[in-house]
Amino acid sequence: MQEQESGTAVGRRVLRLAPGFDPGGIKPSSVEFFLLSRIDGRTPWRVLREMGGMSVEESDLCLESWLAAGFVEVCHSDCGDQGLRRSLSCEGSTKVSDSLRVDPSLDLDLQTQRRVTELLGLLEGPDALLLGVSDEANEKDLKRAYFKLSREFHPDRYFRRNLGPYRNQIEIIFKGIQKAYENLSRPPLASSVVRDAVLRKKENGILSSDSGHSQDESTPGDFQGLRSEREQRARELMRAAAQAISQNHFSEARRCLEIVADFEPETPFLRQTLAHVRSRSVDPVEAVVKEEVGQSLFSSPSRKSETRHRYVRTG
Amino acid sequence: MGRVIGIDLGTTNSCVAVFEDGRPIVVPNSGGYKTTPSMFGVADDGKRLVGHLAKRQAITNARHTVFATKRLIGRRFDDTEAQRTLEFSPFEIVRGPNDDPRVRIGEKAFTCPEIAGIILRRMKRVAEEYLGEPVEEAVITVPAYFTDTQRQCTRDAGKIAGLEVLRIINEPTAAALAYGMTRHGDEKIAVYDLGGGTFDISILEMSSGVLEVLATAGNTFLGGEDLDRRIVTHLVQGFEKTAKIDLKGDAMALQRLKDAAEKAKCDLSVREVAEVNLPFITSSGGEPQHLNTEISRETLEDLVQDIVEETLKSVDECLADAGLSASEVNQVVIVGGQTRMPMVQEAVTRHFGRRPHKGVNPDEVVALGAVLHAHMLVEEEKELLLLDVTPLSLGISTFGGHFARLIERNTTVPVTKAHIFTTTRDDQSAVKIRVLQGESDLAEENDLLGEFILAGIPLAPKGEPEIEVSFDIDSSGMVSVSARDLATGSEQSIAVNSTSTLTSEELEQLVADHEAGEVRLKG
Numbered sequence: 001m002q003e004q005e006s007g008t009a010v011g012r013r014v015l016r017l018a019p020g021f022d023p024g025g026i027k028p029s030s031v032e033f034f035l036l037s038r039i040d041g042r043t044p045w046r047v048l049r050e051m052g053g054m055s056v057e058e059s060d061l062c063l064e065s066w067l068a069a070g071f072v073e074v075c076h077s078d079c080g081d082q083g084l085r086r087s088l089s090c091e092g093s094t095k096v097s098d099s100l101r102v103d104p105s106l107d108l109d110l111q112t113q114r115r116v117t118e119l120l121g122l123l124e125g126p127d128a129l130l131l132g133v134s135d136e137a138n139e140k141d142l143k144r145a146y147f148k149l150s151r152e153f154h155p156d157r158y159f160r161r162n163l164g165p166y167r168n169q170i171e172i173i174f175k176g177i178q179k180a181y182e183n184l185s186r187p188p189l190a191s192s193v194v195r196d197a198v199l200r201k202k203e204n205g206i207l208s209s210d211s212g213h214s215q216d217e218s219t220p221g222d223f224q225g226l227r228s229e230r231e232q233r234a235r236e237l238m239r240a241a242a243q244a245i246s247q248n249h250f251s252e253a254r255r256c257l258e259i260v261a262d263f264e265p266e267t268p269f270l271r272q273t274l275a276h277v278r279s280r281s282v283d284p285v286e287a288v289v290k291e292e293v294g295q296s297l298f299s300s301p302s303r304k305s306e307t308r309h310r311y312v313r314t315g
Numbered sequence: 316m317g318r319v320i321g322i323d324l325g326t327t328n329s330c331v332a333v334f335e336d337g338r339p340i341v342v343p344n345s346g347g348y349k350t351t352p353s354m355f356g357v358a359d360d361g362k363r364l365v366g367h368l369a370k371r372q373a374i375t376n377a378r379h380t381v382f383a384t385k386r387l388i389g390r391r392f393d394d395t396e397a398q399r400t401l402e403f404s405p406f407e408i409v410r411g412p413n414d415d416p417r418v419r420i421g422e423k424a425f426t427c428p429e430i431a432g433i434i435l436r437r438m439k440r441v442a443e444e445y446l447g448e449p450v451e452e453a454v455i456t457v458p459a460y461f462t463d464t465q466r467q468c469t470r471d472a473g474k475i476a477g478l479e480v481l482r483i484i485n486e487p488t489a490a491a492l493a494y495g496m497t498r499h500g501d502e503k504i505a506v507y508d509l510g511g512g513t514f515d516i517s518i519l520e521m522s523s524g525v526l527e528v529l530a531t532a533g534n535t536f537l538g539g540e541d542l543d544r545r546i547v548t549h550l551v552q553g554f555e556k557t558a559k560i561d562l563k564g565d566a567m568a569l570q571r572l573k574d575a576a577e578k579a580k581c582d583l584s585v586r587e588v589a590e591v592n593l594p595f596i597t598s599s600g601g602e603p604q605h606l607n608t609e610i611s612r613e614t615l616e617d618l619v620q621d622i623v624e625e626t627l628k629s630v631d632e633c634l635a636d637a638g639l640s641a642s643e644v645n646q647v648v649i650v651g652g653q654t655r656m657p658m659v660q661e662a663v664t665r666h667f668g669r670r671p672h673k674g675v676n677p678d679e680v681v682a683l684g685a686v687l688h689a690h691m692l693v694e695e696e697k698e699l700l701l702l703d704v705t706p707l708s709l710g711i712s713t714f715g716g717h718f719a720r721l722i723e724r725n726t727t728v729p730v731t732k733a734h735i736f737t738t739t740r741d742d743q744s745a746v747k748i749r750v751l752q753g754e755s756d757l758a759e760e761n762d763l764l765g766e767f768i769l770a771g772i773p774l775a776p777k778g779e780p781e782i783e784v785s786f787d788i789d790s791s792g793m794v795s796v797s798a799r800d801l802a803t804g805s806e807q808s809i810a811v812n813s814t815s816t817l818t819s820e821e822l823e824q825l826v827a828d829h830e831a832g833e834v835r836l837k838g
Contacts, residue, residue, distance in 0.1 A: 144523065147522055147524070147527070155789075156691075156692060156790055157697050157700065174729060175731050
């Protein structure tokens with residue numbers, strides 16, 4: 001079995017949807033639905049398995065079964081990890097293990113040196129694992145874990161000590177801890193926050209450039225602060241969409257998916273599912289809207305936003 | 316290596332503390348006072364005076380006695396705040412070659428970092444006389460709301476004073492540290508710091524040996540000096556009514572009025588009515604004129620009501636940023652001499668629904684916190700870890716003059732944040748990265764910290780290139796910015812530490828000058 005091999009090789013695999021994949025062909029549960037929606041030909045396995053509402057093992061099983069059924073396939077180009085690594089922006093953290101050796105001559109006890117290496121290994125993993133808390137940790141647990149790790153890794157604790165290569169790494173770890181804490185402690189979002197996020201995305205596109213094209217460059221995905229808000233909201237909407245599909249409420253599902261499409265980068269899955277539910281949603285009340293949506297399908301993001309506003313008003 | 320000290324470099328008064336016998340203590344100066352006026356003057360015989368001696372000559376030699384330059388440091392000559400100071404100042408403020416305000420005394424124009432450096436050197440001396448050994452390193456405090464430029468100028472002032480500045484930390488944070496050392500258990504603390512020239516409010520959370528700043532807000536141009544000014548204006552208007560004489564153009568009279576106003580204000584903290592008696596304030600038609608009047612506490616409160624209200628607005632902003640309501644705060648610590656005013660204490664009590672903590676001396680607590688921080692940095696004991704924040708948002712100017720924030724205010728430091736930008740024209744081969752600090756959405760309204768150009772972008776349609784701009788604030792608060800073209804990997808970066816109003820040559824010269832002066836004094 002592949003899983004038994006070195007975890008990283010499997011973890012680094014990047015999945016994409018098989019060409020000709022028909023989302024109407026499977027009836028995933030809401031969590032599976034979300035997982036499927038994240039398969040974009042860029043996100044590696046080890047990130048995918050941590051993403052959904054399932055346990056890591058369940059995610060693995062699910063991905064394996066889709067792979068076996070031919071819904072998804074492994075990308076063979078090695079481009080996959082780059083986008084992710086870039087967005088983590090922890091300079092040099094990927095090459096750490098080569099350069100960090102336990103060095104007794106440093107002014108840092110060996111146990112701490114090993115801790116640094118250990119934490120560096122967790123930096124690109126899930127936030128909860130880095131902080132050493134469970135997924136259900138409440139605000140208080142989070143803060144306690146964050147403070148405990150801060151006491152261990154805040155650069156001020158090692159002021160003027162001879163740390164060699166560890167100095168930089170300790171600072172990188174502290175920044176990682178802080179970011180993980182920020183991501184996890186964000187309070188649940190009201191939908192208005194997501195709306196603001198969408199508006200900010202638009203604005204941001206204009207900021208970077210006057211061309212609509214550039215909006216692809218500055219999606220909120222690059223905007224780290226919005227990342228987790230966005231993902232959480234996307235998860236909720238996907239869940240709602242999956243439920244609606246299972247009950248054959250296609251217009252409801254379409255509504256959810258279109259909102260996701262408005263602030264998420266368009267994955268093949270999202271595009272295909274959206275097309276699928278659009279073809280199935282025929283309620284007369286929304287027929288007019290559907291036409292408008294049809295016209296602007298896959299057009300520039302600014303067109304999309306117009307459609308959405310019109311849609312929201314009608315709905 | 317010498318001992319470390321903590322200096323609270325105040326607008327009106329400064330204070331120095333050392334760590335001794337396991338605890339921080341404030342060091343009295345040779346006159347026995349625990350605080351020293353942040354004043355500098357040149358006597359008629361050319362002798363330089365600092366502290367109480369400078370204050371003593373302020374009235375007789377108003378044009379050559381400088382005070383409250385903390386309100387000018389790190390600002391540009393044309394800033395409204397600088398202009399406001401100019402208007403009321405008995406000493407001469409001129410435009411320096413770097414568009415910075417400088418103080419002219421006789422032939423020489425002093426930069427603000429130099430004056431701050433002279434005061435810091437005095438504080439260093441106070442500590443050295445007490446300890447009987449040389450001091451080389453210090454933590455210096457600044458208002459939390461100081462911009463990067465103002466902080467950098469303060470750092471330069473430390474260099475001019477012959478000090479290695481370990482850290483520049485925020486005054487309310489220092490106060491919270493000193494307060495926190497005496498406490499155990501979990502608490503949410505508000506520090507209300509109304510000093511001579513600035514107002515800061517910080518909300519902190521203390522838990523399991525960590526003191527985390529949740530949010531900070533304030534106004535770097537609001538403090539006791541403004542109250543004094545209101546009283547002076549009130550007195551001048553009253554005198555104009557009764558004696559039909561305008562005192563506004565009379566530097567010596569204004570300085571005496573300022574002195575009397577400060578005294579009356581302090582008196583009114585403990586009494587209902589204060590007398591202002593200034594004989595021979597001026598003369599008219601050969602007749603000496605005297606100013607003799609009374610101010611009641613009520614009059615004073617009417618005069619400054621809006622200033623106190625203004626501080627409460629910042630308190631609300633800060634609470635909102637921290638995500639707390641006033642009632643969730645467990646303890647309110649008040650700092651700064653101006654918080655002695657009963658009206659301020661009442662306003663704070665009303666606002667938080669609890670009486671402020673009385674266990675700290677508002678004049679000394681900041682210096683105590685500064686030396687505590689210095690001690691915790693250099694020594695192995697790490698009883699309390701401080702998680703501080705950056706008070707103002709950082710970002711760059713983008714197309715159309717907008718401000719794109721990369722690091723939001725109240726973000727814990729050290730921190731790195733990156734964002735990808737692109738070009739706005741076809742075949743654009745270079746982008747200019749303008750690094751800004753502030754809260755306005757319009758780039759030009761924020762403080763420019765520095766700029767650089769990333770060139771050599773391969774020709775491409777607009778919007779194609781991916782340029783990653785990355786901001787980094789290290790644990791000592793230094794900001795560095797880099798821009799990288801993701802296609803070619805070419806990179807440009809700047810360390811934003813040259814944003815002082817002094818050029819590096821000027822700074823070197825000043826450091827050398829003052830070191831030479833020091834040698835002369837000792838010899």
